[in-house]
Amino acid sequence: MTTLARSASLSWRGPMVGPGMVLASMVAQNVGATLAKQMFPVVGAFGVTGLRVFLAAMILLAMRTPWRRPLSREILPNVLLYGCMLGLMNLLIYQAFARLPIGIAIGIEVLGPLSIVLAGSRRALDLLWFTAAATGLLLLLPLRVDNGLDPVGLAFAAGAATCWALYIVFGKRVAATLGADAVAWGMVAAASINLPLAVTFAGASLLQPWILLSGLGIALLTSVLPCMLEMEAMRRLPSHVFGILLSGAPAIAALAGFVVLGETLSAVQWLAIVAIVSASCGSAVCAARIRQA
Numbered sequence: 001m002t003t004l005a006r007s008a009s010l011s012w013r014g015p016m017v018g019p020g021m022v023l024a025s026m027v028a029q030n031v032g033a034t035l036a037k038q039m040f041p042v043v044g045a046f047g048v049t050g051l052r053v054f055l056a057a058m059i060l061l062a063m064r065t066p067w068r069r070p071l072s073r074e075i076l077p078n079v080l081l082y083g084c085m086l087g088l089m090n091l092l093i094y095q096a097f098a099r100l101p102i103g104i105a106i107g108i109e110v111l112g113p114l115s116i117v118l119a120g121s122r123r124a125l126d127l128l129w130f131t132a133a134a135t136g137l138l139l140l141l142p143l144r145v146d147n148g149l150d151p152v153g154l155a156f157a158a159g160a161a162t163c164w165a166l167y168i169v170f171g172k173r174v175a176a177t178l179g180a181d182a183v184a185w186g187m188v189a190a191a192s193i194n195l196p197l198a199v200t201f202a203g204a205s206l207l208q209p210w211i212l213l214s215g216l217g218i219a220l221l222t223s224v225l226p227c228m229l230e231m232e233a234m235r236r237l238p239s240h241v242f243g244i245l246l247s248g249a250p251a252i253a254a255l256a257g258f259v260v261l262g263e264t265l266s267a268v269q270w271l272a273i274v275a276i277v278s279a280s281c282g283s284a285v286c287a288a289r290i291r292q293a
Contacts, residue, residue: 018236032221034260050198056223083189089163099153103254112161136275247280
């Protein structure tokens with residue numbers, strides 16, 4: 001092995017590779033989301049969601065060829081439920097994006113996986129993380145008429161949070177058996193939900209060459225690339241470290257919304273996001289300590 005090749009191999013296995021992959025995944029997802037939001041005036045949120053999920057499914061099928069390992073009758077219901085939750089999560093969060101700043105929508109959505117962690121804990125310290133998450137949520141809710149947040153958008157974000165929690169539950173049931181093939185099958189099921197809505201609401205406008213090309217780029221950024229990066233990152237990182245890194249998603253989403261779309265948040269809204277990020281990070285740390293005890 002040459003010196004250059006050896007150096008490249010070592011750098012690929014370096015301690016910062018895993019965290020760098022998680023960061024790159026979150027940046028790709030949120031940049032892709034901001035680009036998708038710019039297409040809403042042309043094909044609508046339903047159109048963008050259906051197009052990107054369909055294209056992502058086609059790419060993942062081509063990459064994984066999961067049909068080479070047929071699904072058993074026992075696992076098929078869980079695969080369908082996993083895919084349905086994936087499809088509904090995408091559908092609802094993009095409807096939230098259409099009505100809310102992306103950072104706020106993601107901030108509410110991450111409460112779904114956070115609730116899974118907190119629901120299974122009995123430690124007193126987790127009450128602190130629950131309080132932080134609840135405080136962040138209360139700061140975002142439309143308790144004042146002048147806070148400028150669409151209640152319908154908040155409801156869609158809450159629905160996406162619920163679907164994300166169920167997506168994790170059903171995902172765990174299929175991941176051990178199918179591995180990465182579960183993502184491909186799940187995306188196919190998600191496309192079966194989103195594509196008919198896209199055709200109904202956007203129609204022939206989805207076939208414009210620039211729309212198809214944009215949809216392909218968004219599918220790569222929001223689904224395919226993050227999936228590949230996160231699978232590699234999970235091989236290199238302990239699960240609690242992976243969870244801590246992902247807890248920064250709302251802040252990255254808010255920054256992406258500001259840079260690409262010019263979406264600004266008030267000081268109170270930033271405080272809410274910080275509270276939710278802190279709750280996610282803290283719960284991941286506590287979960288790791290429980291496993292190590």
